[in-house]
Structure formats: C-alpha cells, structure tokens
Amino acid sequence: MRSIPQGKSELRFASTQPSASSKPYGVGRMLAALICLGFIGAKAARAVDALALDADIVQPAQNLFQLTAEQFDNWVFNGQVHGKQWESLLKSQLNLRIEAINQVCPLNDAQQQKLTLAGRYDIKQFADEYETLKQDLEGSTFAQDRVGEAYQLIQPMQAAWNAGIFGDQSMFNKILPQVLGREQTAKYEQEELKRRKFRYMTKVKLTLTSLEDSMPFTSKQRQQFVELILAETRPPKRWGEYDSQVVMVQASKLPKAKLQDIFDGEQLKQLQAQFSIAKQYEAILVQQGWIEVKAIPQTR
Numbered sequence: 001m002r003s004i005p006q007g008k009s010e011l012r013f014a015s016t017q018p019s020a021s022s023k024p025y026g027v028g029r030m031l032a033a034l035i036c037l038g039f040i041g042a043k044a045a046r047a048v049d050a051l052a053l054d055a056d057i058v059q060p061a062q063n064l065f066q067l068t069a070e071q072f073d074n075w076v077f078n079g080q081v082h083g084k085q086w087e088s089l090l091k092s093q094l095n096l097r098i099e100a101i102n103q104v105c106p107l108n109d110a111q112q113q114k115l116t117l118a119g120r121y122d123i124k125q126f127a128d129e130y131e132t133l134k135q136d137l138e139g140s141t142f143a144q145d146r147v148g149e150a151y152q153l154i155q156p157m158q159a160a161w162n163a164g165i166f167g168d169q170s171m172f173n174k175i176l177p178q179v180l181g182r183e184q185t186a187k188y189e190q191e192e193l194k195r196r197k198f199r200y201m202t203k204v205k206l207t208l209t210s211l212e213d214s215m216p217f218t219s220k221q222r223q224q225f226v227e228l229i230l231a232e233t234r235p236p237k238r239w240g241e242y243d244s245q246v247v248m249v250q251a252s253k254l255p256k257a258k259l260q261d262i263f264d265g266e267q268l269k270q271l272q273a274q275f276s277i278a279k280q281y282e283a284i285l286v287q288q289g290w291i292e293v294k295a296i297p298q299t300r
Contacts, residue, residue, distance in 0.1 A: 064141040067150055072134050075154045076161055078241075087127070090165055094119035097166055101176075104191045105184040114179050118172040122165050133157055163289035164238050200235035201226070207247040215270040217263065224262045228254060236290050246290055248278030 070082075077086060098115050101107065107115070133154070142150045166172045177185045204226055217225070233250035236243065252275035263271060285291050 064143060065147045065150065066139065066141045067137050069134065069138050072138060072154065075151060076130070076157050078158070078162070086130075086161075087123075090123045090126070093166065094123070094172075097172070101180075101188060104188050105180065111179050114175065115172065118170075118175050119166060122170045122172055125171075126160065126165050129160075130157060159288045162238070162240075167237070167289070196235040197230075199239065201230055203239075203243045204229050204247050207244045210244065211248075211274060214274065215267060217267060221262050221267075225251075228258055228262070234291075237292065238290060240290075242281065242285060242290055245278055245281040246285060248274065249282045249285060250291065251275070252278055 073082060081089060094116070097119070098107070098112060101115070102112070137150070137153060140150070164170075180188060208222055208225060212222075229247065229251050232254055233247075236246045259268060259271070
C-alpha cells in the first residue's frame with residue numbers, strides 16, 4: 001500500500017467529544033433487561049444510568065485528521081513548492097520551454113505568441129482544478145484510519161503535477177507540431193531525442209556508481225551494463241527525484257541471459273536483491289507518468 005507522504009507542515013488534529021446524552025450502546029439494553037427481570041429497581045437503575053453517563057463524559061477525545069491548506073500543498077507538490085510559488089514556477093517553465101525550442105529552430109513572433117497562449121491555457125486549467133479541489137477539501141476532517149482516503153482524493157492532482165503541466169496531453173504539446181510545421185518539428189524532435197538520450201546516459205552512470213557501494217564490479221562490467229541498459233530501455237518521460245528508480249526498474253526487466261554474460265553468480269544475487277527494492281516503485285512510476293508500461297522491457 002502506498003504510504004502517506006509527510007510534508008514539512010505539522011498535521012493538525014481536531015478533537016471531538018461525545019455529547020453528555022450519548023451512552024455506550026449496550027447500557028440502555030442492559031438496564032431494560034435488568035428492570036424487566038426484577039433484578040434492580042427504578043432507583044438503582046437511575047444510579048447505574050448516572051454512572052454510565054459519567055463514564056461517557058470522561059471518555060478520551062477521538063483525534064481526527066484535519067486537512068490544512070499547508071498539508072494540501074505538501075501532498076500536491078511533494079513538499080517542494082509552498083504557497084503561490086507554483087504559479088511563478090509554471091510561468092518560468094513555459095518561458096524556458098519556448099526558449100529551448102527557439103534555440104533549435106528559430107521561432108517568429110507569431111509562433112512564440114501561439115505557444116505562449118497555449119501554455120497559459122494549460123496553466124489556467126491546472127490553476128482552476130487546483131483551486132476548486134483545495135476549496136472543497138481544505139478544513140475537512142477524517143478519522144485516523146481513513147487518512148489514506150484523503151490522500152487518494154488529492155493524488156490525481158499530484159500525478160498531474162508530477163507528469164508536467166506541459167506534457168503529452170497539454171494544449172502546448174498538442175499544437176506544437178502545427179505551430180512549427182513539418183520541417184521544424186522533425187528538427188526539434190531529433191534534437192530533443194539526442195538531448196534526452198545523453199541525459200539518460202548520465203543518469204544511468206550515476207545510478208551504477210551508487211550501485212557499486214553494495215555490489216562492486218569491474219570497469220569492463222560497468223561499461224557493458226551501461227551499454228545494455230541504454231540499448232534495451234528508454235529515457236523517462238520526465239526527470240526528477242526518481243531517476244535512479246526509473247533506471248533500476250527498467251534494468252530489472254532485462255534478459256537474464258544477457259545479465260549472466262556480464263556478471264558472475266554472486267553478483268547476480270546481489271543485483272537481484274537491488275532489483276527487488278526497485279520494483280517496489282514500479283507501480284508509482286507508471287501511475288505518475290515517469291515511465292510507460294510499453295517502455296519497460298519484458299523479462300526474458
């Protein structure tokens with residue numbers, strides 16, 4: 001089960017106290033039965049009733065989880081963005097994206113304006129959904145054993161943020177080929193693929209450097225493993241805190257025979273142990289749009 005992320009802000013709790021008129025469910029039935037059977041009289045019944053009331057009053061208060069604005073933001077933005085910072089961050093991302101395209105294939109004023117408008121549309125759509133959900137949930141309370149339900153309500157918004165506002169399903173990405181035209185689109189996609197492959201190679205090498213702490217291997221083995229991963233896996237759809245897990249999840253599905261050509265038996269045991277840890281992230285990585293199911297090689 002997915003664990004609940006812990007934000008930097010403290011979780012606030014609201015206490016509820018049972019009303020003085022409420023009694024444990026069984027007291028009323030017990031009194032009625034005893035009176036009917038003649039074991040106690042009305043006076044004794046009132047005494048027992050008073051004791052039950054006193055017991056009810058001193059019952060400890062039940063703690064409830066209250067979803068604050070701070071906790072809402074911590075869950076949506078993974079504790080990395082606070083307050084209205086997300087607005088300026090998205091505007092900055094949009095400008096950087098347009099500038100990156102312009103560096104590959106120079107844009108005229110009309111093209112830049114169209115891409116800017118499309119990006120602003122994506123930002124507004126996210127903002128509207130964010131504000132609506134926050135207004136609906138802020139201040140809501142949940143029993144301690146149902147905090148997970150509160151998180152599930154926010155998870156789609158978190159997934160949208162993690163996948164990137166200007167991702168595959170964005171208005172920006174949909175109109176990009178139309179704005180650029182066939183020739184510029186081909187040039188941009190070719191350059192973008194080269195850039196992503198280079199960045200992925202860097203991430204793979206960093207991941208294997210960390211892996212060597214628990215599983216030493218030779219420089220030849222390292223080079224062979226890097227080449228195998230790059231040849232049979234794909235770069236992630238986005239970059240961030242899960243880069244190493246993306247590499248290891250995909251590497252865990254590589255053909256066993258090819259791994260046996262690189263590593264000895266003891267190394268393979270250690271590698272499989274690391275793969276088992278990485279696989280715990282697979283569902284999350286797919287769900288949040290880091291990698292696609294079709295991008296993960298099938299174990300053979």
